[in-house]
Amino acid sequence: MALDRWIALILLGVCLTYGYTAWFTMDGSLPPFMQRNPIWPSTFPKVLSILGVGACSIILLGFEKSEVKEADIDYRRLGEYHLGQAISLLVLMVVYALCLRPVGFLIATSSFLILGSFILGERKWHIMLPVAFVATGSVWYLVQEVLGIYMRPLPGVFGG
Amino acid sequence: MLEGLLIGLQTAFSIQNLLMVVAGCLIGTFIGMLPGLGPMSIIAIMIPVAISMGDPSAALILLAGVYYGAIFGGSTSSILLNAPGVAGTVASSFDGYPMARQGKAGKALTIAAIASFAGGTIGAILLMVFAPALSSVALLFHSAEYFALMVVGLSAIAAFAGSGQVAKAVIMTTMGLIMATVGEGALFNLPRFTMGIMDLQSGFGFITLAMAMFALPEALFLVLKPKDLKGDDGKIKDLRITKAEAKAITPVIGRQSVQGFFIGVLPGAGATIASFLGYAVERNIAPKDEQEEFGKGSIKGLAAPESANNAACTGSFVPLLTLGIPGSGTTAILLGALIALNVTPGPRLMLDEPQIFWSVIMSMFIGNLVLLILNLPLIPYIAKVLAVPRNYLIPFILFFTLMGAYIGQNNATELLILVGFGVCATALKFADYPLAPLLIGFILGGMMEDNFSRSMQLYDGIAFIWERPMTLGLLAIAVLLVLLPSYRARRARARAAGVADGD
Numbered sequence: 178m179a180l181d182r183w184i185a186l187i188l189l190g191v192c193l194t195y196g197y198t199a200w201f202t203m204d205g206s207l208p209p210f211m212q213r214n215p216i217w218p219s220t221f222p223k224v225l226s227i228l229g230v231g232a233c234s235i236i237l238l239g240f241e242k243s244e245v246k247e248a249d250i251d252y253r254r255l256g257e258y259h260l261g262q263a264i265s266l267l268v269l270m271v272v273y274a275l276c277l278r279p280v281g282f283l284i285a286t287s288s289f290l291i292l293g294s295f296i297l298g299e300r301k302w303h304i305m306l307p308v309a310f311v312a313t314g315s316v317w318y319l320v321q322e323v324l325g326i327y328m329r330p331l332p333g334v335f336g337g
Numbered sequence: 338m339l340e341g342l343l344i345g346l347q348t349a350f351s352i353q354n355l356l357m358v359v360a361g362c363l364i365g366t367f368i369g370m371l372p373g374l375g376p377m378s379i380i381a382i383m384i385p386v387a388i389s390m391g392d393p394s395a396a397l398i399l400l401a402g403v404y405y406g407a408i409f410g411g412s413t414s415s416i417l418l419n420a421p422g423v424a425g426t427v428a429s430s431f432d433g434y435p436m437a438r439q440g441k442a443g444k445a446l447t448i449a450a451i452a453s454f455a456g457g458t459i460g461a462i463l464l465m466v467f468a469p470a471l472s473s474v475a476l477l478f479h480s481a482e483y484f485a486l487m488v489v490g491l492s493a494i495a496a497f498a499g500s501g502q503v504a505k506a507v508i509m510t511t512m513g514l515i516m517a518t519v520g521e522g523a524l525f526n527l528p529r530f531t532m533g534i535m536d537l538q539s540g541f542g543f544i545t546l547a548m549a550m551f552a553l554p555e556a557l558f559l560v561l562k563p564k565d566l567k568g569d570d571g572k573i574k575d576l577r578i579t580k581a582e583a584k585a586i587t588p589v590i591g592r593q594s595v596q597g598f599f600i601g602v603l604p605g606a607g608a609t610i611a612s613f614l615g616y617a618v619e620r621n622i623a624p625k626d627e628q629e630e631f632g633k634g635s636i637k638g639l640a641a642p643e644s645a646n647n648a649a650c651t652g653s654f655v656p657l658l659t660l661g662i663p664g665s666g667t668t669a670i671l672l673g674a675l676i677a678l679n680v681t682p683g684p685r686l687m688l689d690e691p692q693i694f695w696s697v698i699m700s701m702f703i704g705n706l707v708l709l710i711l712n713l714p715l716i717p718y719i720a721k722v723l724a725v726p727r728n729y730l731i732p733f734i735l736f737f738t739l740m741g742a743y744i745g746q747n748n749a750t751e752l753l754i755l756v757g758f759g760v761c762a763t764a765l766k767f768a769d770y771p772l773a774p775l776l777i778g779f780i781l782g783g784m785m786e787d788n789f790s791r792s793m794q795l796y797d798g799i800a801f802i803w804e805r806p807m808t809l810g811l812l813a814i815a816v817l818l819v820l821l822p823s824y825r826a827r828r829a830r831a832r833a834a835g836v837a838d839g840d
Contacts, residue, residue: 181505181768188508195515198530216793218527221786222518229511235504252767258561266560267756270735274752277743286736293732297560308729316740325382326744 180252185236192233196226265296281331287313341687342465345695348394349703357399358700362708365406369423370414376407376423377667384674393678394693398700400671405457405704408608408650409712412449412643417442417722418734420552420741424543424780425608425646428616430551431773432631432638439634442720447578448636449643450712452590456644457705459594460601460651465698468655468687478603481792481801485811486603487785490610491778492818503819506774509765513778516541518786536750545755546779548738550772553759556734558766559727578636586640589619597645601652608646608653609780615645651701658682658694 199222207217273289290309299305320326348354361383368379383403387396408425415421416433429449436445478486491510519530520540531537578586596618597611619641620631631638650667657668660682675682680693687694725733742755762772792801803809 179768180764181770184765184768184770185508188512192511192515195530203529214794215797216790218529220793221789222515222529225511225514225518229508229515232504232507232511236508240504255561260561263557263560266557266731266735267760270739270756271753273739274749274756277752278749289736290732293735294728297728297731299726299728312733320740320744326747 182237182239185233189230189233189237192226192229195222196230199223199226262296262298266293269293269296278329279332282317282328283313283330284332286316341691341695342699344692345697345699348692348696349398349699354395354398354696354700355703357395358402358703358707359711361399361402361404362406362704362711365403365408366410366413366708366712367406369407369410376404376411377670379403379407380667380670380674384670384677387674388677391678393675393680393690394696396674396678397671397693397697398704400674401697401700402704402707404650404667404671405453405647405701405708408647409450409453409708412453413446413719415551416445416449416639417720418552418737419555420734420738421547424547425612425649426642427547427551427609427773427776427780428612428642429639429646431616431642432633432635434555435632435634436636436639437720441634443716444578444636445639446716446720447713448586448639450709450716451578452586452640452643453647454705454709455590456594456597456647457651457708458702459591459644460598460648461698461701461705463595463598463648464651464655464701468659479792479805480788480795481805481808482811483603484785484788484792485808485815486610487781487788488815489811489818490614490781491774491785492815502769502771505770507819509771509774510778513775513780514782514785516546516775517779517782536748540783541754541779542742542751543780545742545751546758547776548741549755549758550762550776552734552738553755554763554766554772556731556738557759557763559731582636586636589637589640590644593619593641593645594648597648598652600645601649602655608649611649611652612642612646613777615641647705654697654701658686658697 199219203219203222204217211217269289269292273285276285287309290312291305294305294309317328317330321328321330349358364383365376365379369376380400380403383400387399390396390399408423411421411423411426412429412433415426415430417437419430419434421427421430433445433449436442491514517540519537521528521538528538593615597608597615600611600614601608616631616638619637620628623631623635623637627635627637653668657672672682680686680690722730739752739755742751743749765772793799795801796804801808802812
């Protein structure tokens with residue numbers, strides 16, 4: 178089975194779960210005065226679940242034939258690309274998301290930028306470090322001081 | 338009207354107001370380039386500055402300049418980095434980004450600037466002529482028609498899908514609509530589908546989803562398979578538009594400016610729908626061989642949404658200035674600013690305070706001109722962004738996508754959602770699922786459900802579909818739009834198999 182049909186299968190599961198919630202579990206908690214309404218919070222989702230299940234089955238059962246075209250990246254040979262770099266960058270983003278609050282914006286961002294280019298193979302520290310520090314500083318200044326959106330600059334222990 | 342024009346010119350051409358336009362355009366362009374800060378947030382940030390000036394005309398002129406600048410800045414990031422920060426510029430990335438990939442970033446930005454200029458200017462002329470009359474037409478549209486109009490907009494997505502892709506486009510649209518139902522609906526105030534997670538109470542953020550669908554997979558693809566963003570010879574070339582290209586895009590710009598303006602007049606429709614519909618319409622009426630080009634760097638495909646969204650921005654001032662009804666989030670903020678300045682927009686505005694009404698219209702012309710003059714010389718420098726070495730560019734793209742999602746919601750969970758959806762989007766991209774329909778479905782989903790519920794309540798059931806002819810007509814168009822591509826594909830296959838057409 179090709180990847181697009183696997184994905185259709187997964188999405189079918191999502192639609193079925195969604196539909197189950199909409200058709201069977203949501204209406205129970207509806208307050209009585211709302212039950213007189215012609216439209217319930219579950220009305221629109223019910224329609225959507227039918228639409229979604231229908232469209233997923235069309236792909237899954239192969240009713241619609243599409244010509245196979247040359248993809249930009251062939252997922253069957255994923256190992257031949259720079260998969261390691263991509264995964265490490267994703268991990269880095271997750272770590273950044275988790276650290277942004279506790280560590281503070283300035284430290285988290287400059288390490289994100291430095292480690293990001295390090296993962297991609299950059300080793301010129303004399304360029305990487307200044308670029309990261311200047312960029313972090315100027316973005317922080319713009320967002321915090323000019324636009325007035327609060328971002329904790331330093332770790333919480335320093336009272337930032 | 339002539340008298341009004343002169344009043345407007347007199348007000349708008351004072352040194353102070355000219356400076357306001359220039360400053361507004363510059364601020365808007367530069368901040369608008371950062372994904373995550375759309376016109377709405379920039380205007381909201383500028384309101385304290387505008388109000389403290391005290392002069393309503395000057396304040397409105399400044400804010401209008403910021404608005405235009407932000408829309409143009411937003412197209413810059415969607416063309417260069419495939420990171421649309423504003424819903425209205427999502428359609429610009431469909432063809433703008435492929436052009437940038439082919440080394441034609443300069444040309445793409447030039448086309449965007451010219452198309453925006455033309456769209457804004459034509460929109461302003463139409464606003465001047467039609468504003469009084471249009472305000473009554475806009476009131477004819479009820480929630481039932483809005484619902485139908487959005488269904489048409491979503492069905493037009495079938496136009497984005499190539500042959501044999503309609504079912505995939507429908508799935509992605511449905512997924513977008515489903516994601517839009519997560520969180521509290523406006524009419525019910527009950528959390529739905531949040532799985533008990535507090536952070537989902539307010540639904541998914543638009544910026545988060547836009548970044549996850551477009552910017553993140555694109556950046557991951559660049560990591561997986563390094564490609565030079567520059568042209569073959571490593572130079573950014575083709576800044577100028579040739580005569581043939583100018584000839585090709587002129588009718589597109591003309592049509593889309595008019596269409597975009599009229600869509601923008603409808604409250605609630607706005608620049609987003611205008612740009613998607615503009616793209617779909619131009620794709621459908623283009624000759625067969627040019628249709629293939631759409632999505633791969635067609636100049637028409639870039640010019641259409643760019644002129645449509647700017648014309649629609651201008652159009653959205655019609656209900657604001659004539660009825661006092663804000664048609665979009667941005668104009669709602671403008672309305673707030675106006676009221677704070679002791680100006681009440683409405684039918685009496687043109688009579689009571691003509692200098693405000695007309696100076697805003699004149700400042701639209703000036704704003705568009707200033708944008709063009711400022712931006713054309715800057716384009717080579719803006720396009721140089723792509724010449725930044727890959728090792729630095731990619732971390733920065735990732736960082737800006739994260740920042741965009743973070744600034745909007747100030748919530749670190751949003752960043753985890755971003756990464757999660759980004760990985761899903763990359764998998765979908767591998768399997769050749771179109772990602773744009775999902776985002777369009779998400780943007781329109783909330784509005785669509787609200788209008789649907791409202792008309793259901795007004796008519797106590799779904800009777801509004803057949804009792805309102807305009808709704809029925811629009812829905813019929815929507816059905817045709819979905820069925821036509823698959824019918825065409827079937828006929829093409831039948832013809833390829835040697836079956837005669839029968840005519």
